[in-house]
Structures are given as C-alpha cells and as structure tokens.
Amino acid sequence: MSDHDNAGRILNLEEKVAYLERHVTAQDKVMLELSDLLARVRAELKMLRERAGESGANGGAGRDEGGELRDERPPHY
Incomplete structure (x- = not known):
C-alpha cells in the first residue's frame, strides 16, 4: 500500500x-434527560x-365513614 492509500484510510x-x-x-x-424525567x-x-x-384510610372517594361504597348516581346522569 502506498502512503496515499494509508492516509486515506x-x-x-x-x-x-x-x-x-x-x-x-x-x-x-x-x-441524562431521561434520568431526570x-x-x-x-x-x-x-x-x-x-x-x-x-x-x-379516610374511606376514599365515593365511600361512607365505614369504607363502604355509597349508593349514588355517577356525575354524568
């Protein structure tokens, strides 16, 4: 190989x-961005x-004081 070929490589x-x-x-x-995210x-x-x-612990949304689900209609009715 010539010097020109080697230089090109x-x-x-x-x-x-x-x-x-x-x-x-x-x-x-x-x-780094993904780590921050x-x-x-x-x-x-x-x-x-x-x-x-x-x-x-507080009964959650839609539950009474005993933690039982309340019998109420959904908001879209």
Whole structure:
C-alpha cells in the first residue's frame, strides 16, 4: 500500500471516530434527560401513592365513614 492509500484510510477512520464521539455525546445527553424525567415520574408516583393511601384510610372517594361504597348516581346522569 502506498502512503496515499494509508492516509486515506486513516482519514476515513478519523471521520468515523469523530462521528461516533458525537453520537456518544448525544446519547449521553439524552440519557441524562431521561434520568431526570424518570426521577420526576417516580416522585410524582410516590406522591400519588401517598395521596391514594390517605384517601383509602379516610374511606376514599365515593365511600361512607365505614369504607363502604355509597349508593349514588355517577356525575354524568
């Protein structure tokens, strides 16, 4: 192989490495965004579970003091 061929191959490899480095950087950014989103979703889920637990302890919506379902019509009637 000539020096020109080797230089072309090296240039091609350098371009591929540069592309892969940009791709990895972009993936890292997306992974951080997804990690933040997951943390927010987990916090919201925890809050909703706590809220559901509180309403369950208080009889919940549509229940009387004994925890039994009330006999009432749905709001769309």
